[in-house]
Amino acid sequence: MKVKKQLLGMEPYQPGKPIEEVKKELGLSEVHKLASNENPFGASPKVFEAVKQGASQPQIYPDGYAAEVRDAVADHLGVKGSQLLFGAGSDEVILMLCRAMLSPETNTVMATPSFSQYKHNAFIEGAEIREVPLKNGVHDLDSMAEQIDDNTRIVWVCNPNNPSGTYTTKADFETFLKKIPDDVLVVSDEAYVEYVTAEDYPDTISYLDEYPNLLVLRTFSKAYGLAAFRIGYGVGSEELISILDPVRPPFNTSTIAHSAAMAALEDQEYIERCRRENKKGLSKFAAFCEEQGLSYLPSQTNFMLIETGIPGNAMFQSLLKKGFIVRSGEALGFPQAIRVTVGTERQNELFLEALKESLQEQRQSIGK
Numbered sequence: 001m002k003v004k005k006q007l008l009g010m011e012p013y014q015p016g017k018p019i020e021e022v023k024k025e026l027g028l029s030e031v032h033k034l035a036s037n038e039n040p041f042g043a044s045p046k047v048f049e050a051v052k053q054g055a056s057q058p059q060i061y062p063d064g065y066a067a068e069v070r071d072a073v074a075d076h077l078g079v080k081g082s083q084l085l086f087g088a089g090s091d092e093v094i095l096m097l098c099r100a101m102l103s104p105e106t107n108t109v110m111a112t113p114s115f116s117q118y119k120h121n122a123f124i125e126g127a128e129i130r131e132v133p134l135k136n137g138v139h140d141l142d143s144m145a146e147q148i149d150d151n152t153r154i155v156w157v158c159n160p161n162n163p164s165g166t167y168t169t170k171a172d173f174e175t176f177l178k179k180i181p182d183d184v185l186v187v188s189d190e191a192y193v194e195y196v197t198a199e200d201y202p203d204t205i206s207y208l209d210e211y212p213n214l215l216v217l218r219t220f221s222k223a224y225g226l227a228a229f230r231i232g233y234g235v236g237s238e239e240l241i242s243i244l245d246p247v248r249p250p251f252n253t254s255t256i257a258h259s260a261a262m263a264a265l266e267d268q269e270y271i272e273r274c275r276r277e278n279k280k281g282l283s284k285f286a287a288f289c290e291e292q293g294l295s296y297l298p299s300q301t302n303f304m305l306i307e308t309g310i311p312g313n314a315m316f317q318s319l320l321k322k323g324f325i326v327r328s329g330e331a332l333g334f335p336q337a338i339r340v341t342v343g344t345e346r347q348n349e350l351f352l353e354a355l356k357e358s359l360q361e362q363r364q365s366i367g368k
Contacts, residue, residue: 004124004126006123006124006126007124010120010123010124013116013117013120014331015036017033017035017320017325018033019031019032019033019325022320022323022325026320026321026323028323030323031323031324031325032323032324032325032343032347032350032351033325033341034324034325034326034340034341034342034343034347034351035325035326035327035339035340035341036227036327036341037162037192037222037301037302037303037341038221038222038225038227038341039222039223039224039225039274039302040341040342040343040344040347041225041273041274041277041344042225043224043225043226043260043264044224044225044263044264044266044267044270044271045267045270046263046264046266046267046270047225047226047260047263047264049263050259050260050262050263051256051259051260051263053259054254054255054256054257054258054259054260055255055256057255060255061251062251062253062254062255062257062258063255063258064250064251064252066086066253066258067081068258068262069086069231069253069257069258069261069262070084070086072261072262072265072266073233073261073265076265077205077235078205079205079208079235080238082238082241082242083208083235083236083237083238083241084233084234084235084241085233085234085235085236085241085244085245085248086231086232086233086248086252086253087231087232087233087234087248087252087253088230088231088232088252088253088257089219089221089227089230089231089232090189090191090217090218090219090221090232090233090234091117091232092230092232092252093217093232093233093234094117094118094121094187094189094217095117095121096244096247096248097121097154097185097187097215097234097244098118098121098122098124098125098127098154099121099125099247100243100244100247101153101154101185102121102122102125102126102127102153102154103125103126103127104125104126104127105151106127106128106151106152106153107127107128107129107130107149107151107152107153108122108127108128108129108130108152108153108154108155108156109130109131109132109144109147109148109152109154109155109156110129110130110131110132110144110155110156111131111132111133111134111139111140111144111156111157111158111161112131112132112133112134112333113134113163113164113332113333113334114134114139114156114158114161114162114163115156115158115161115162115189115191118156118158119131122154127153128151130147130152132144132147134161134164134166137164137166137297138161138164138166138167138168139157139158139159139161139166139168141157141168141172141173141175141176142176144157144176145176145179145180148180148181148184152181152184153184153185154184154185154186154187155180155184155185155186155187156187156189157173157176157186157187157188157189158189158191159173159188159189159190159201159202160190160192160193160195160196160299160300160301162191162192162301162303163303163305163327163329163332163333163334163339164297164305164334165297165298165299165300165301165303165304165305166297166298166299166300167196167198167201167300168202169198169200169201169202170200170201170202170203171200173188173202173204174202174207177207177211177214180213181213182212182213183213184213185213185214185215185240186211186213186214186215187215187216187217188202188204188214188215188216188217189217190204190216190217190218191217191218191219191221191222191232192222192223192300192301192302193218194222194223194224194271194274194275195222195223195274195275195278195300195301195302196300197275197279197300198300201300204216205235208235208236208237212236212237212239212240213240214236214237215234215235215236215240216234216235216236217232217233217234217235218232218233218234218235219231219232219233220232220257220260220261220264222302223271223274223275223302224261224264224265224271225264225274226257226260226261226264229254229256229257229260229261230253230254230257231253231254231257231258231260231261277344277345278302278342280345281302281342281343281345281348282299282304282342284348284349284352285304285306285340285342285348285352286298286304288352288355288356289306292356292359294306294307294308294309295307302341302342303339303340303341303342304339304340304342305329305332305334305337305338305339306337306338306339306340306355307329307334307336307337308336308337308338308359308362309336310336310359310362310363310366311330311335311336312328312329312330312331312332312334312335312336312337312338313328313330314362315328315338315358315362316328316338318358318361318362319338319351319354319355319358322354322357322358323354324350324351324354324355326338326339326340326341327339327340
């Protein structure tokens with residue numbers, strides 16, 4: 001079969017190991033998945049009744065325009081419904097952007113390490129990929145701006161960044177926007193925005209009127225706890241969204257997802273509680289790292305990147321045997337790190353005990 005040549009040898013996205021698979025494989029009765037940055041508290045209780053109602057007519061196609069959830073999100077953000085583009089998670093919006101704007105004659109600029117799907121989808125479209133290393137764990141926006149030329153179509157800013165957890169400040173982002181040509185799209189991917197507590201984080205929605213070349217990505221998969229329902233969106237100028245919308249597959253978000261998202265959005269008190277508990281968990285992780293002499297990157301997300309000084313895959317396997325699924329930094333551009341999701345208070349305590357044991361075991365095995 002004659003597929004695009006760039007697809008040959010490409011690896012599909014590798015998600016974290018499923019809990020049941022690990023239980024069966026290792027004979028464990030209890031396993032904690034702290035690898036995929038899911039909300040350990042789940043979704044708002046309001047979601048469950050809404051899901052039942054959303055599933056009441058499975059024979060009917062969903063509203064392809066997502067009118068009801070569109071109105072709810074628009075009201076929440078203070079934008080027009082015509083400024084929104086919905087996808088099966090923000091992942092699909094990334095795919096749509098690449099399909100609409102990239103080709104072998106174009107290039108795209110991104111930080112590295114950053115979210116893998118920017119590069120993945122750009123590669124499929126045959127575009128040139130220009131990667132700029134993080135500087136002290138943060139996007140090097142000045143160097144990214146220098147990479148832009150007449151063939152640049154999209155610049156990606158993951159804020160806060162995955163996998164580092166770091167963020168770009170309001171002042172730095174505003175300075176960056178002023179440097180970008182009007183015909184280059186700046187994507188601010190804010191999948192973890194609900195977890196941010198930094199006072200100098202940019203309010204990008206307020207920039208949309210001044211910068212029609214800005215698109216903001218958001219998702220219901222993280223803090224809202226709706227990862228299983230796959231719904232996210234982009235926010236931009238009406239003109240930009242009208243150009244992009246024909247790329248959207250028909251009926252790409254489900255009726256159940258619409259119902260769940262509207263219910264989740266209503267319960268901002270629940271989101272605030274999750275943010276508070278997450279901040280406590282991050283503080284506990286940071287205190288452990290300082291006690292153990294480990295380097296870590298301060299996080300504005302619901303995960304932390306911890307430098308252990310030991311190969312990430314070795315730490316991954318050691319923690320897996322103790323019932324904790326994390327992400328090895330070797331697959332994320334940080335070869336001697338692990339990325340761990342903040343869990344419940346109990347999960348965090350158990351994880352830190354397991355991490356302490358694994359550090360001791362691994363250090364002994366390599367003679368450190």
